Amino acid sequence: MTSHNEKCLPKRIILVRHGESQGNRDGTAYTVTPDYKIPLTALGLQQSKIAGEKIRRVISNDDRQVNWKVYFYVSPYERTRATLREIGRSFSRKSVIGGREEVRIREQDFGNFQESERMKAIKQTREKYGRFFYRFPEGESAADVFDRVSGFLESLWRDIDMNRLHHNPADDLNLIIVSHGLASRVFLMRWFKWTVQQFEYLINPGNAEFRVMQLGRGGDYSLAIYHSEEEMAEWGMSPEMIANQQFRARACRDTLNYKSSWYLNSFFEESSWRARVNIQQVINGPDKIVEKRPDDADSVNGANEEDLEKRPDEEVANRNEDNIENKPGEEVLENGPDEEPENRPDEKDLENKEDEEDLQNRPDEEVKNRPDENDEGNRADEEDLENKPGEEGLETERGEEPETVDLENNEDKQVLEKEPDEKVAELVNRPDEEFENGPEENFEELENRTDRELQNNIEA
Known part of the structure; x- marks a missing residue:
C-alpha cells in the first residue's frame, strides 16, 4: 500500500x-x-x-x-x-x-x-x-x-x-x-x-x-472549511465539536485529535484529571513529586550544582572559617582530632591556665612517677622502707644486721652448700614461727642458735 x-x-x-x-x-x-x-x-x-x-x-x-x-x-x-x-x-x-x-x-x-x-x-x-x-x-x-x-x-x-x-x-x-x-x-x-x-x-x-x-492545509478533513459555524450549530453540533472542526481545518494530519479538550473532558472530570496527575507523580518517584526539597533550599539563594551534590561531610569541610569558629560542635575540624579546640565553652584561654608543671601532674601523667617505676633517687627514704611491716625483724637491738647477712661471703656459701637440704628448708621456714615470741627473744635465740650450729658444722 x-x-x-x-x-x-x-x-x-x-x-x-x-x-x-x-x-x-x-x-x-x-x-x-x-x-x-x-x-x-x-x-x-x-x-x-x-x-x-x-x-x-x-x-x-x-x-x-x-x-x-x-x-x-x-x-x-x-x-x-x-x-x-x-x-x-x-x-x-x-x-x-x-x-x-x-x-x-x-x-x-x-x-x-x-x-x-x-x-x-x-x-x-x-x-x-x-x-x-x-x-x-x-x-x-x-x-x-x-x-x-x-x-x-x-x-x-x-x-x-x-x-x-x-x-x-x-x-x-x-x-x-x-x-x-x-x-x-x-x-x-x-x-x-x-x-x-x-x-x-x-x-x-x-x-x-x-x-x-x-x-485542510495540514492534511486532515474538516467540516469547517466549507460550512459556517452557524450551519454546524443548526445541525446540533456543540461548541466543542465546532471548535474541533476548526482545529482540524489547520491542524496536521499526524496531530492526535484526542488532544481536544471537549473529547477528554467528556470522559474525565477536572478533579479526576488532578488525581490522575498525582498518581503519575507517585509512579515516577519522590524526586519528581517534590520540586524543592528542604535541604535544597540553598539552591534558591544561588548555590551551585556542585554544592547541592556534595554530601553533608563535604559541605562541612568546605564551610568558611568564620562559620566553623562560631559552631561549637565543629571546631575540632579546624585543629584536628588530636589537638584541643581553642574556644571550647568549658575551658579558659591558655594564658589563664596553670603552669606546665601543674599540667604534667595530671592523674594520667602522675602514674609515670610512681615509686616502683622511677629511679632509686626518687624513692622514699630508707627509714620508711625499713619500718614497713614484715621487715622489722631484720633489725637487731644494737642496730646491727644478724650474722646471716655474712652468708654473702664465699666462705659462708661453701658452708651452706654442705648443709643438708632439710636444714636449709627448716631455716627458711622458721622465722615466721620464731617472730611470734617477740623481736628481742627471737633475735637472741636466733643469734645463739646460729653460732652454735655454725660451730658444730665447723667441728664436723
Missing part, C-alpha cells in the same frame, strides 16, 4: 441525503411498500437536481477550476439511486471516473412493512430507551448501522490506498456518497470519533442536503 499523502487523498468527501421520498411525505407508504422501494416525489427529483448543481460549483470553485474528478458511492435504495441520477445531470462524462453501489451505507432497517400506529408506539419507546442503542423489532439500531458503516470506511481507505478508483494525482478527487439521513450522521460520528451522547443531539440533514468534508 502507498502511504497517505496529499496527492492521493481525496480533496473532498461529500455526504448527500436523498431527495424527498413518498415515505417522507406520507408515513403510511411504508405499510404497503417495502422501504428500499420507496420512490422520490417530484419535489425530491427537483431537490436532487439542484443539489447536483450546487455540488458541482463547490468542486469546480464556481467553474474556475477544471482539473477535478468525481467518484460516486450510492445506497441500493430506490430513492438514493434516483437522487444520484439527478445529481449526475450536473456532471460531464469526463469528470466522472466511476461509481459503485454500496449496501453498507443503506438506511437503518425498521422492519418489514411498517404499520402506522404500531410504529408510532415503537418510536416513542425509542425516545425513552435511547436513539442510538434502540433496536427496532425485526430491524436495526443505530449502533448496528455504525458497525456496517465502519466496515465501509475500511473499504473506502483501501480503495484510496490501492488506487482502485484509478485516480490521476494531477486532478483533485472528490468522493460523493449518496445515502440516508441516519447513515450520514453515523458516518460523521465514525470519522470524527464523536461520542454517543454527541450523536444523540445531531439531526438529520434535510432532503437533498449535503455535508462537505474538505481536506
Whole structure:
C-alpha cells in the first residue's frame, strides 16, 4: 500500500441525503411498500437536481477550476439511486471516473412493512430507551448501522490506498456518497470519533442536503472549511465539536485529535484529571513529586550544582572559617582530632591556665612517677622502707644486721652448700614461727642458735 499523502487523498468527501421520498411525505407508504422501494416525489427529483448543481460549483470553485474528478458511492435504495441520477445531470462524462453501489451505507432497517400506529408506539419507546442503542423489532439500531458503516470506511481507505478508483494525482478527487439521513450522521460520528451522547443531539440533514468534508492545509478533513459555524450549530453540533472542526481545518494530519479538550473532558472530570496527575507523580518517584526539597533550599539563594551534590561531610569541610569558629560542635575540624579546640565553652584561654608543671601532674601523667617505676633517687627514704611491716625483724637491738647477712661471703656459701637440704628448708621456714615470741627473744635465740650450729658444722 502507498502511504497517505496529499496527492492521493481525496480533496473532498461529500455526504448527500436523498431527495424527498413518498415515505417522507406520507408515513403510511411504508405499510404497503417495502422501504428500499420507496420512490422520490417530484419535489425530491427537483431537490436532487439542484443539489447536483450546487455540488458541482463547490468542486469546480464556481467553474474556475477544471482539473477535478468525481467518484460516486450510492445506497441500493430506490430513492438514493434516483437522487444520484439527478445529481449526475450536473456532471460531464469526463469528470466522472466511476461509481459503485454500496449496501453498507443503506438506511437503518425498521422492519418489514411498517404499520402506522404500531410504529408510532415503537418510536416513542425509542425516545425513552435511547436513539442510538434502540433496536427496532425485526430491524436495526443505530449502533448496528455504525458497525456496517465502519466496515465501509475500511473499504473506502483501501480503495484510496490501492488506487482502485484509478485516480490521476494531477486532478483533485472528490468522493460523493449518496445515502440516508441516519447513515450520514453515523458516518460523521465514525470519522470524527464523536461520542454517543454527541450523536444523540445531531439531526438529520434535510432532503437533498449535503455535508462537505474538505481536506485542510495540514492534511486532515474538516467540516469547517466549507460550512459556517452557524450551519454546524443548526445541525446540533456543540461548541466543542465546532471548535474541533476548526482545529482540524489547520491542524496536521499526524496531530492526535484526542488532544481536544471537549473529547477528554467528556470522559474525565477536572478533579479526576488532578488525581490522575498525582498518581503519575507517585509512579515516577519522590524526586519528581517534590520540586524543592528542604535541604535544597540553598539552591534558591544561588548555590551551585556542585554544592547541592556534595554530601553533608563535604559541605562541612568546605564551610568558611568564620562559620566553623562560631559552631561549637565543629571546631575540632579546624585543629584536628588530636589537638584541643581553642574556644571550647568549658575551658579558659591558655594564658589563664596553670603552669606546665601543674599540667604534667595530671592523674594520667602522675602514674609515670610512681615509686616502683622511677629511679632509686626518687624513692622514699630508707627509714620508711625499713619500718614497713614484715621487715622489722631484720633489725637487731644494737642496730646491727644478724650474722646471716655474712652468708654473702664465699666462705659462708661453701658452708651452706654442705648443709643438708632439710636444714636449709627448716631455716627458711622458721622465722615466721620464731617472730611470734617477740623481736628481742627471737633475735637472741636466733643469734645463739646460729653460732652454735655454725660451730658444730665447723667441728664436723
